[in-house]
Amino acid sequence: MKRIAGLFIIAVAAGALTLGAYKMFFEPEYPAVYESEDGLSVFTTSSMPTYPTGAAPEAVDFTAAAENTVNAVVHVKNVTVNRSPRTRSEFFYGYDQRQRPQVGTGSGVIISPDGYIVTNNHVIARATELSVSLNNNKTYDAVVVGTDPITDIALLKIEAEDLPHLAFGDSDNLKIGEWVLAVGNPFNLTSTVTAGIVSAKARDLGRNQSFIQTDAAVNPGNSGGALVNTNGDLVGINTAITSQTGSYIGYAFAVPSNIARKVVEDLLEYGDVQVGILGIQTPKLNTAYAKENGFDEIDGLYIDGIEEDSGAEEAGLQRGDIIRRIDDIRIRKFADLTGYVTTKRPGDMVNVVVDRDGDEIEIPVEIRERITASLPWLGVKVKNLSTNDREVYGVERGVKIIGVPEVYRRYDLNGKVILAVDDEPINDIEDARRLFSRINRYQNSSITLLNKEGEKERLIFQ
Secondary structure, eight states, X not given: OHHHHHHHHHHHHHHHHHHHHIIIIISOOOOEEEEOTTSOEEEEEOOSOSSOTTOSXXXXXXXXXXXXXXXXXXXXXXXXXXXXXXXXXXHHHOOSOEEEEEEEEEEEEEOSTTOEEEEOHHHHTTOSEXXXXXXXXXXXXXXXXXXXXXXXXXXXXXXXXXXXXXXBOOGGGOOTTOEEEEEEOGGGOOSEEEEEEEEEXXXXXXXXXXXXXXXXXOOTTOTTOEEEETTOOEEEEEEEEOOSSSSOSSOEEEEEHHHHHHHHHHHHHTSSXXXXXXXXXXXXXXXXXXXXXXXXXXXXXXOOEEOTTSHHHHHTOOTTOEEEEETTEEOSSHHHHHHHHTTOOTTOEEEEEEEETTEEEEEEEEOEEOOEEEOTTTOOEEEEOOHHHHHHHTOSSOEEEEEOOGGGGGGOOTTOEEEEETTEEOOSHHHHHHHHHTOOTTSOEEEEEEOTTSOEEEEEEO
C-alpha cells in the first residue's frame, strides 16, 4: 500500500513538472486584454497564427502546377524588318535604304493539342517571320490566326499534334491573396517559374481594360506567358509591368483568362472580336465634376447617362441609378464593369442590379453591338444612324454627332450628321474612324455635314 501511495505521489509530481514546463516553454500566448485604469478594454493582442491551415508558403505545393505549365509555355521569336539609313546623306535625303532584321522574343501558351497558341499582340506585332520553340527544344514556324490590339491578345497556330496544353480557368473566381505562378521566358531564360499572389483585380491602366495585378516577378520576355493557379489552370496571360527601369519592381499585370478565352473563341468563329456594350455613361472619378457631386465616394458605379438605342435604354436603366452587381460580379468601379462585359458578345443577356432611390432592382439588359465611337483627330463622339434618324434627316448613310469637345463647340456640331470626309462617303462609325484617322492636320481637309433642316454644310480645316 505504501508503495502504491509513493508511486502515486511520484506520478503527480511528474505530471505537475510536465505541465509547468509546457506552460513555460511551449504553450502559445492566447489573446490578452489590456485594461485602462477605469476598467475599459483598450485592445487585444494575439500570437496565434493569422493564416488558416494550408495558407502558409511552406504549406503550398507548386511543383505539380509548375511541371504541367512549363511544358505548355513556349518561346516566341519575332523577326521584323526595319528600314534604316546607312549614311548621313541617306538619313537626310532618303537614298537607298536597306533592310535590317530585328529579333524580338516573348512567350506564348499552348491551349490545344493541335497547336493553337495564345500570346500578346505586342509580342508578334509587325512580324515578318514567327517561330515557336517548345520546352523540348523543338522549333516550329507559326502563323497568325488573328489579333486584337485592344485586349493585346493574339492567336497563333503551329502544325503539330499531341502537344501539352493548358485549360482555361475561371478568372472571375480568383481571390485577392490567392497564390499564382507566372511562367515564361524572361531575358531569353526559358521555362522560368516565379510565384506570387493576386494583388488586385480589375486594374485599369488607362486603356479602359481590366487586368489582374500580381506580385509574381515578370520581366521583358514574360509577355504572352501563363499566369496559373496552384491547380495549374490558366487564369491570365502576362502582359505588362509598371517600371521606371524596364525591369520588374513589384507590379505585374495579366489579361484575365475569361477575356483571353472569349477573344480566342471570337477569332476562331468570326475572324474578329465581337465587341458588346451595356450602353451607359459614367463620370470619371478623378475629375472636379465627380468630386463636387460625390461620385468618387459611391460604393458602386453611378450612371450619368444612357446611350441612345442601347440595351440599357431599352431595359429602362436611368441616369442616377447605381450599379451594384452584374450577374454574380460585384461592381465597384468602371474596370469591374468593362472586365465582365468584355467577356460577353452582342445578344447576350446580363442581370444588372441597381440601387434606385434606396431600393435594389434587378434588370435584365441585352449586350448590344457598339454603335458609337470617338473620332480620331477631331475628338467628337458619333453614333450610327437609327431608323428614326434616317427619317428625320432623310438620309440612309452617315454618322450622327452626339458629343463635341469644348474646343469645337462654337461650330454648333452637336446633332448634325457627318456625310463625308474629303468627299469620301461615310456609311457607319467604322468608315468614320478610318477616314478621320487619315486626316492630315497640316493639309486642308473638308467635312460634309447635314443639319435637321436638310441643309448641307461644309467644315474646312486649314
